[in-house]
Structure formats: structure tokens, C-alpha cells
Amino acid sequence: MTRSATDTTTPAANDTTAPAANEATSAASLLRLATAGSVDDGKSTLVGRLLHDSKSVLADQLEAVEHASRDRGQSAPDLALLTDGLRAEREQGITIDVAYRYFATPRRRFVLADTPGHVQYTRNMATGASTAELTVILVDARNGVVEQTRRHAAIAALLRVPHVVLAVNKMDLVAYAEPVFAAIAEEFTAYAASLGVPEVTAIPISALTGDNVVEPSAAMGWYAGPTVLEHLETVPVTHDPAEDVARFPVQYVIRPQLPELPDYRGYAGQLASGVLRVGQPVTVLPSGHTTTIEAIDALGVPVDTAWAPQSVTLRLSDDLDISRGDLIVPQDTGPSTGQDLHATVCHLHDTPLTEGQRVLLKHTTRTVKAVVRQIPSRLTLDDLSQHPSPGRLVTNDIGRVVIRTAEPLAIDPYAHFRRTGSFLLIDPADGSTLTAGMAGDAFTESPSPTP
Incomplete structure (x- = not known):
């Protein structure tokens, strides 16, 4: 059901599978990504450059950044300030909290988590990467792979982030030397492979000057690969949660006790994965009791089908002891x-x-x-x-x-x-x-x- 970012096919208006298809298309055109790297590797500057050069910054936001930059004695806008929004971040010049930014290009929509690089805030990096489909790990071309780089790679591998990009930043400070980039890319790729990361895309960049961020670099003619934005726009989003086996954690038991609904008992929650349908046999875990889905309500309207990540209410055929935290799954497909x-x-x-x-x-x-x-x-x-x-x-x-x-x-x-x-x-x-x-x-x- 997953579609490519450039697939413009839309289901017919009278197609009964249209809701699921529309949801899958929407999921395929959205990429969730996170940035990671050591302190001062330029993560916030990279994010700011992406937003600025892709024209995703409002005029008043840019004006505020320019004003703040002048107050700090800088002649050019400090694009890192587009994401470092907390006062403590601006005062210290480091990212402390995860900053989420939303932007779009004609080819794809993005949810970007700019995560801290300081060792003290590694927990925030894990938070930002936990829902990411792609992680951009920055390395300062002058310093190469350091301990924090390895830690971020290990966390990305443990969190099973499907795609990893190595952005070798500050190439302008090493005279855009290809051997410097090649050595860092080789070391990081070997380390990532030992962690079980199947593939790494390495890109030499300068976030400060914009080289290979949105536009190709004239100073690195030896590099023939994509820019960061080109890769983000074209990397395949291969996973659609609706294609997995269904998992429905019960969040709330609804008993309205209304005269018009004397026997209503619904189990509300967000479908974590897969598809559930009216009439489908299901098992409630951990009790192991089996029953059948009698009805599905979405925003108070009966529907025949629900798919991840919809929030719905299930009504079951049997009166079972079900409470918050129970897991409803298709029959005979439950976890241990x-x-x-x-x-x-x-x-x-x-x-x-x-x-x-x-x-x-x-x-x-x-x-x-x-x-x-x-x-x-x-x-x-x-x-x-x-x-x-x-x-x-x-x-x-x-x-x-x-x-x-x-x-x-x-x-x-x-x-x-x-x-x-x-x-x-x-x-x-x-x-x-x-x-x-x-x-x-x-x-x-x-x-x-x-x-």
C-alpha cells in the first residue's frame, strides 16, 4: 500500500478502499527525521539552512533572527537561531531541548526533530529519534568520528531507524578536501555496519555556507551524490504501519450511561499498527479471551474499517473484563x-x-x-x-x-x-x-x- 513520494495516483471517489489508500498516500509523502551529533557540529545551523534555503521561513521569523544576530555582534543572520528558541539555548549557544520543525517542499512534507549534541542531553536525542524514519548524524570534518558520534549511531541502530545519513559538516574549514571526507565516511560506515545499520548515505556539506545542503556545491566538484534536501525528498519511506499486524492498546473504556445508549461499552485508543474490520475475530491480551469486533466508531461515526494510526472506539460482541492497558490483536497473531x-x-x-x-x-x-x-x-x-x-x-x-x-x-x-x-x-x-x-x-x- 506504500506509495512513492512522486506517485500522484488518487483513488476514485466511490472506491470503498479510498480512506485507507488516502491514509497510506499521506503517510508515504511524510518523512519524520532527526538530527544528531556532537556539540558545535552545526546541527541547528544545518536545520536553519534547510528551512531558509527551501523558503520555509516566514518573513517575521527571519527578521527576528537577523535582529538577534545583530544584537550578538554578527554581521550575517545566525540560522541556528531558527531552532534554538529557548533563552538558555541562545545564551549558551547550544541546543538543550528537542526542537520540532515542520516544513514542506513540492515533493514531500517533513517533521524534523533537532536534537541536542551535548552528552548531558543524549536522552533528548533518543526521544527525537524514537519516531524517526531517518537520522542525520553530523560530524565536524576537523574532528572526525568521536565518542558522541558513536553513541548517536548506536542509539539510532538500537531504535531501528531505517535510514542513516552521515553529514560531514564544515568542509569549508578543511579546504573542501575529498580525502578528509572519504576517511571519515569510511570509518563511520564500518562502525555503523558493525551495529547492524544496513546502509549509510554520506554527504559532504557546509551548513554555514550552504554547500550541498539545498544546492550543489561549486567547491566540491569531486562529489557527484545528492544534496541533503535531494536525499530527504527521494529516500523511500518503505514502511506503512497499516501493513503490519494490527495492535490496538486500550486507552479508555467508554460507558456513557445515557438513556439512549443503555448498553454502550466501547474501548477507545489509537491503532498502533495494522487494520481492524467489523466482524473480525480478535484476542484480548494478556487474558487471552477471544471475541469479535461488533462495531467501530471513528469520531462518533460508525465505520467498517480502521487503520493505523487512527484513533477509534471498538465495540466487541462479548462482555469481557477489559481495562486500560489491554492489547486487542487479530486472533492467533498476538505477541508473547x-x-x-x-x-x-x-x-x-x-x-x-x-x-x-x-x-x-x-x-x-x-x-x-x-x-x-x-x-x-x-x-x-x-x-x-x-x-x-x-x-x-x-x-x-x-x-x-x-x-x-x-x-x-x-x-x-x-x-x-x-x-x-x-x-x-x-x-x-x-x-x-x-x-x-x-x-x-x-x-x-x-x-x-x-x-
Whole structure:
């Protein structure tokens, strides 16, 4: 059902499949991307250049940037200020929070997350990349691949971001030398391949001067590849969530108790993937009860079909015990259900994650009590080796964990379903997010008592 960005075919007005086709076309023409890289590699300048040169900046926005630049003693507009909107960001000259920008060209629409480069804010990079279909990782041509570059590549690989672009920035400061670019591209591509990244597109750029950002560079005649914008406009968006097996996390049980609707019981939520239809047999997890979809309501209007990422209300044929956090799936297609979860995690909090620590685990719309039973290993970024039995994970560490939950959960392997294979660990004392996790292939049985 996925269409290319240039496909202008539209379904006929009387085609009963038109809603799904329209949704798929819309999804295919939208690219979600994130930028990443070390401090001062030029991420915000690249984003500002993309917005400016693609004429996606309003006149008053550009005027405000020019005014702010003059106040800082700069003769030319600092395009990084188009994204560094917080006062603390402008004062320090670094990106602190994820800045989302929306722009479009005649060929495609974009949702761009400009993420921080500072090690302290790596957690924000993980947030921005979690929903991205493409990550642009910037490298300063003078410094080459550094530890933060490797960390961002590892996070992108763990989050299964389908496309990775290596933007070797500040080529103007190395005299646009091809050997410098080639050496960095070779080192990064080899490292990414060892992480399981299938393909890297390397582009030499200067975000400050605009070389190979929107327009080809006259100073790098040796480079025959696409500019950054050309690649963003043409990279195939190969995944349509409606093509996956259906996953419907229940967010809210609707019982209006109205005289005109005395027996109404609906289960509201957002369809995370796939398609559900009236009359379709389904299973409710983790209970395993089976039933049939009796009706689907979208914005209060009955429909025959719902597809991801629509928010709808399902009505079922049987009166079952279903509550927030349950997962409705097509019959015989559900994920493993259990209480001992093996996962890879990126620890985000300043407080270490330790073995035996009691936490809350949030998966889709369900939050349950859990305990960290084991931390088998921590990833070493330099050589990608596993440091065995570290006992704890500190800020920005990537490691493997075994978690025991108080209640059975139905979690897909993250490699198959990004939305229903991810989870968060939360501090039960103050509600702060501790860790972002990606579920492994399956649950395992354990005789350990429930926490």
C-alpha cells in the first residue's frame, strides 16, 4: 500500500478502499527525521539552512533572527537561531531541548526533530529519534568520528531507524578536501555496519555556507551524490504501519450511561499498527479471551474499517473484563505474554539503574510495578564489546537487562514492532523517566516471586 513520494495516483471517489489508500498516500509523502551529533557540529545551523534555503521561513521569523544576530555582534543572520528558541539555548549557544520543525517542499512534507549534541542531553536525542524514519548524524570534518558520534549511531541502530545519513559538516574549514571526507565516511560506515545499520548515505556539506545542503556545491566538484534536501525528498519511506499486524492498546473504556445508549461499552485508543474490520475475530491480551469486533466508531461515526494510526472506539460482541492497558490483536497473531522481560535499554537518568531496583514499567497505555532482576552486560562504544555483569547502568549507558513485572504483559519484539516493542522505566517515587527500553525476542519463564 506504500506509495512513492512522486506517485500522484488518487483513488476514485466511490472506491470503498479510498480512506485507507488516502491514509497510506499521506503517510508515504511524510518523512519524520532527526538530527544528531556532537556539540558545535552545526546541527541547528544545518536545520536553519534547510528551512531558509527551501523558503520555509516566514518573513517575521527571519527578521527576528537577523535582529538577534545583530544584537550578538554578527554581521550575517545566525540560522541556528531558527531552532534554538529557548533563552538558555541562545545564551549558551547550544541546543538543550528537542526542537520540532515542520516544513514542506513540492515533493514531500517533513517533521524534523533537532536534537541536542551535548552528552548531558543524549536522552533528548533518543526521544527525537524514537519516531524517526531517518537520522542525520553530523560530524565536524576537523574532528572526525568521536565518542558522541558513536553513541548517536548506536542509539539510532538500537531504535531501528531505517535510514542513516552521515553529514560531514564544515568542509569549508578543511579546504573542501575529498580525502578528509572519504576517511571519515569510511570509518563511520564500518562502525555503523558493525551495529547492524544496513546502509549509510554520506554527504559532504557546509551548513554555514550552504554547500550541498539545498544546492550543489561549486567547491566540491569531486562529489557527484545528492544534496541533503535531494536525499530527504527521494529516500523511500518503505514502511506503512497499516501493513503490519494490527495492535490496538486500550486507552479508555467508554460507558456513557445515557438513556439512549443503555448498553454502550466501547474501548477507545489509537491503532498502533495494522487494520481492524467489523466482524473480525480478535484476542484480548494478556487474558487471552477471544471475541469479535461488533462495531467501530471513528469520531462518533460508525465505520467498517480502521487503520493505523487512527484513533477509534471498538465495540466487541462479548462482555469481557477489559481495562486500560489491554492489547486487542487479530486472533492467533498476538505477541508473547509473560513477566520476565529481556531487553536492551538506554539509561537516561542521573541516578544509576541497579540490580534489584523497583521501578514502574510503562508499555503503551499500561503501567505496572516491576523490579530489575539482572543487568547482564553494558555496551562498550569503542569496540562494541559487552562488559559483563556491570551491576548498574549510569547516564547514557546502553546495556541489557532482565525485568520481572508484577503482572503479565504482551510485548512484541522491538525489531518487529517499534511502537509495541518499546517501554519506559519510571521512578515510582517521583514519576521521572529512568530508562528507555527495547524488548527482545521473547519472554522467559522464571520461578522468582512477583515483586
